[in-house]
Amino acid sequence: MLNSQTKMADVVAKNVTPKAVNKTMAYQDKLPRLPIPSLEDTCKRYLRALEALQDEKEHAATKAAVEEFLANDGPKLHEALLEYSRDRDSYIEEFWYESYLSHSDPVVLALNPFFVLENDPTPDRGTQLPRAASLIISSLGFIHDYRAGLLEPDTVRGTPLCMDQYSRLFGTSRIPTDRGCRMEVHSESRHVVVLRRGQFYWFDVLDENNLPLLTEREIQRNLQAIVNDADKIPSSEVARGSIGVLSTENRKIWSGLRQMLSADKHNKSCIDIVDNALFVVCLDDTSPQNLADLCHNFLCGTYNLEGGEQVGTCTNRWYDKLQIIVCADGAAGINFEHTGVDGHTVLRFAADIFTEGLMLLARSINPSAPTLFHAKLSPHARSYKPPRGHEQAHKPEKIDTTPKKLEWNLTPALRAGVRFAETRISDLICQNDCQALEFKGYGKNFITSHGFSPDAFVQMAFQAAYFGLYGRIECTYEPAMTKAFLHGRTEAIRTVQPESVNFTKVFYSDATASQKIAALKNACDRHVKLTRECSQGMGQDRHLYALYCLAQRQLRNKYDSEPNGITSSPPSPPPEPARRITKLPSIFTDPGYATIGTSILSTSNCGNPALRLFGFGPVAADGYGIGYIIKDDGISVCASSKHLQTRRFLDTLKGYLLDVQRVLVQLHRSANERPAPFVDHLGILRDSKTGRPIHGASDESSEDDEEVAMPGYSFFDSGEVAKLGRKKKSPFADIGKVIPFPEY
Structure with missing residues (x-):
């Protein structure tokens, strides 16, 4: 275990990322760096993104602030950024991590997204433990291939993508401190932690060569032993000892409680096991009854009181790590800590382990069938049998993989901390609504057959549905992946553009069908162009944010970041006096900057046949978080909000999708x-x-003439809606109690 943040950063820099000689990292040294746009271009894009979100007076004030910035402090900060980025892999990376790790609100709902996997078609995996065992063994194959350098690198249309994020997917933990959070990356992690009814268990799963120590069936037996042990606990006692709820707390409160917890040597060993784990597996004891429950369960857990005690799945989570969640009925998904990885990276993992599960089924029928990964059973595994003719005189020592329970020494203060953390996450769950729409009227095939980009088409649907429900246009965000660049993450697509605003107003008017579709085509074409520019690093948000962060550093007379456990950057020299600023430029104090930074509609497209649903919490108190998947013949949307009409918004979206289909x-x-x-x-x-x-x-x-059924409202006869208002090993071998377990 590493005690020093500086040491942690050094270890990460030297050991975590596999050498570029392997297949996985073959293109890493050849990737270009993320470009820094010209200051003038960034300012033009910024003004265009705000044009439709401001009235004339507001936009004139923003223009004046931009002109002043270009004439005075802007060039100074831009030159300082060019100098700062000279010996860094990415000009935005350090600022990005500062932003995520300084976040003091609970990560649940605010930061962590979720995936819901499609159901496993294998008959034997239709229940919880077989499904969980399949996902674990497939995950071990993925980890082996990544660490061995055998994982195929990501590409998009033949263009290689940065693989750096995979180094922070496994064995990674977000650690709260009194000065924000830091990341710990344990690149030699070889065990998993399993949660059941808020109780913690662990067992080794990999040997020192990252080969699996258990078969799928043996993993299932371990899980069964864990379930048998955890289910003996009375319901009234579950929440009282559910340490996992502490990870749902405000980060400063969680930091204090974690220090209190770690003051006990035994507790420190237990929490080290959790931090070091490859990932956490959450075995829930209930099954969601509908789509909304399903989304809630994977986003934030469920709320359920029995005799005044919380027995919902919200006590069965650990949000500082990657979590694989499996419900009692076998429904499975992933909730992930977002700081070090983006959805595209976790999507590759989710899709691969889902696919591997299907291929393992094929191999069970035909032993010569291929599998996705190359992880053979470890010679240290209990059930390992060497190939004929390769018997060894000295058999390798077997590694113990018996599951053990972590038992915590809880002081009265810690028990109170657990209690109040549970009541706070319960409040958060009650304050947030999460609903899903599985639209089956049409999907990508229909959209492309009419000449539209599927993503642009759906983005216009969100704007049209919001306008149709509220009569106004609001700031909308969609991330564009920039992983074609070294250490690339995302750029912000500000989807509200003059063309999209014109479309919504034309659509909800008495314009002809051809006029409506022409406006839609124009808006979609603009969105496609905007997406392409942002994917090439030519957006405005990241550039302006880097300039803002540099300005803040100059004003604080502080030029180095806090150690974060991820980046290991050289110190930044202070700027020359002529390039220093004396006050925060007005472009950042102008209301326009706050407007563009407040995403009322925060959207993200994460499509893959392995996924059923995808979602996340709202980023604005009066906004929606919208995750969507565009399938061949359907569109899945998960929307979340705080006290808004989430169901009604999705119903309005469905009505629009049917309306526009009828026009087409x-x-x-x-x-x-x-x-x-x-x-x-x-x-x-x-x-x-x-x-x-x-x-x-x-x-x-x-x-x-076929009439397309339209539930809810139709706006074809609603007049000029546009006239309505718009508002603005393991070192832990002896830790834990051995639980009853049948011999192999």
Whole structure:
């Protein structure tokens, strides 16, 4: 265990990332660095992003602030940023981690996203423990291949992507301190922690060469032993000893409680086991009854009182690490700590372990069938049998993989801390609403057949639905992945543009169908261009934020960041006197900067056939968090909010999707209308194109127009909605109680 933050940063820099000689990191040294846009271009983009979010007076004030910035402090800060970035992998990376790690609110709901995996089609994995065992063994294969350098690197259309984030996916923990948080990365982690009814258990799963120590069936037996032990605890006692709820606290409060917990030597060993674990597996004892419950369970756990005691799954979590969550009915998903990894990275992991589960099923039927990963059973495994002719004179020592329970020494103060942490997370759950829509009317196939980008089409749907419900336009955010660059993360797409605003107003007017679709096409084309620019690092948010952070450092006369356990950057020299600023530039104090930084609609597209749903909490108190997946023949949307009409918003979205489908179908039919049939000289009714006889009565309306059912409101007859207002090993071998377990 590392005690020094500085040591931690050194270890991460030297040991965590695999050498670039392996397949996984083959392109790492060839990746370009994230470009710093020109100051003028950034300011132009900034003004354009705000144009539709401000009235004339507000926009004029913002323009004046931008002009002053360009004439005075802007060039100084831009030059300072160029100098700062000279010997760094990314100009934004350090500021990015500062932003995440200085966040003092609870990470649950505010930071951690979730994935819900599709159900495993394997009949034997339709229940909890087989599903969990399958996901664990597949995860071990992924980890082995990553650490061995055998994992195929990520690419997009042949372009290699940065693989740096995978070094922070496993064995990583967010640690609260009295000066913000830091990250600890344990690159040699070889065990997992399992939670059941708030109780903590652990067992080793990998040997020193990262080969699995257990088969899938053996993992399932371990899990069964854990469930049997945890389920003996009376319901009234579950919440009282559920240490995991402390990770849902405000980070400063959690820091104090963690120090109190670690003051006891035994507790310190227990918490080290949790921090060092590859990941946490949460075995819930309930099954969600509907889509909303499903989303709630993976986002923040469920709220359920029995006799005044909390027995919901909210006590069965540890939010400072990657969590694989499996419900009693086998529904499974992932909740992940977002600081070091983005959705694209976790999506690759989720998709691969889901796929590996299917391939392992095929191998059980046909032993010659391929699998995704290359992790053979360790020679140290209890059930290992060497190949014929390769028997060893001295058999490798077997590694103990018996599950052990972590038992905590809780003082009265810690018990009170657990109690109040539980009541606070319970309040948060009650204050947040999470709903899902699985729209099956159409999906990517229909959208592309009409010439639209699926993502742009759905983004316009969010703006149109919000406008249709509230009569106003608000700041909307979508991340664009910048992993084509070294240590790339994301750039912000500010999707509200003049073209999108024009579309929403035209759509909710008495304009013709062709005018509405033309406006939609124009808005989608603009969104596609904007997305491409942002993916190339040509956005405004990250650049302006880096300038803002440099300005703050100059004003504090402090030029080095706090150690964070991730970056290990050289110290920043103070700027020359001529390049120093004396006050925060007005561009950052102007209300426009706060407007663009407040995402009322925070959206993200994370599509993959392995996923059923994806979501996260709202980032603004009066906004929505919207995760969506565009499938071939459907669109899945998970929306969350605090005290807003989340269900009604999704119903309005569904109504819009059906409305716009009707308009598209109407236009398509009118453009491809068949000429009327004719009667020949013999009085025979014939098809005007083929000349073939038409049997049956001549009826001009024989081909009925299909009406698309529209639940809820339709705005085609609602007049000018646009006129409505707009508001602004293991060293832990002897730690833990051995629980009853049948011999292999």
